[in-house]
Amino acid sequence: MSGLEAADRSTWMELRDPNEVVEAIGRLYDERGSSNYDEAVTQTVHALQSAELAAADGAPPPLIVAALLHDIGHLLLGEWESRPDFLDRDLHHEDVAARFLANWFGADVTEPVRLHVDAKRYLCAVDPRYAGGLSPASVRSLEVQGGPMDAAEVEAFVATGFAEPATELRRWDDLAKDVDRPVGTFRDHAPLLAALVTMPERSMP
Numbered sequence: 001m002s003g004l005e006a007a008d009r010s011t012w013m014e015l016r017d018p019n020e021v022v023e024a025i026g027r028l029y030d031e032r033g034s035s036n037y038d039e040a041v042t043q044t045v046h047a048l049q050s051a052e053l054a055a056a057d058g059a060p061p062p063l064i065v066a067a068l069l070h071d072i073g074h075l076l077l078g079e080w081e082s083r084p085d086f087l088d089r090d091l092h093h094e095d096v097a098a099r100f101l102a103n104w105f106g107a108d109v110t111e112p113v114r115l116h117v118d119a120k121r122y123l124c125a126v127d128p129r130y131a132g133g134l135s136p137a138s139v140r141s142l143e144v145q146g147g148p149m150d151a152a153e154v155e156a157f158v159a160t161g162f163a164e165p166a167t168e169l170r171r172w173d174d175l176a177k178d179v180d181r182p183v184g185t186f187r188d189h190a191p192l193l194a195a196l197v198t199m200p201e202r203s204m205p
């Protein structure tokens with residue numbers, strides 16, 4: 001969990017059961033999620049819309065959780081739009097998120113999260129219409145993320161075995177920037193989250 005600005009590692013490692021983990025994640029969104037994500041919505045609204053789109057499409061629970069938490073790396077890194085350097089450098093929020101979430105969640109949650117930026121680069125390479133539909137912030141971040149994949153990168157992406165869920169997550173991600181779409185609350189997802197949390201050995205009493 002290197003690179004966490006404010007999320008103190010020892011505090012996270014003291015969490016004792018799934019409900020405490022979920023509550024701590026909820027507090028992170030309470031404290032940092034009201035920052036703006038894109039031109040339109042906050043981090044928390046973006047997360048909730050992503051999860052709600054996934055659920056509406058009949059995604060399995062781990063992929064709904066992945067959709068909800070896919071940008072938690074931005075919160076952990078203290079990256080948000082009001083900062084003058086927002087998205088100027090790529091801090092690899094997807095890797096930070098996947099490493100963080102791996103403390104409690106399996107690969108069916110962490111891998112789509114880890115690959116959701118690559119999924120944009122993949123879709124830009126294989127689907128010309130996709131690139132045309134990106135928001136201005138996504139176009140801007142695409143540049144610092146390396147632009148569309150080349151053929152070898154496409155092959156490697158498919159070989160991860162998580163191309164499909166990562167690409168599905170990406171499409172919900174892109175749609176989850178709608179000011180007019182009403183959302184529930186982070187706590188609506190608490191039971192789903194808690195059911196998927198596995199406590200690390202070191203945290204056992």
Ligand code: FE
Nearest residue numbers: 046070071173
């Ligand atoms: Fe996102």
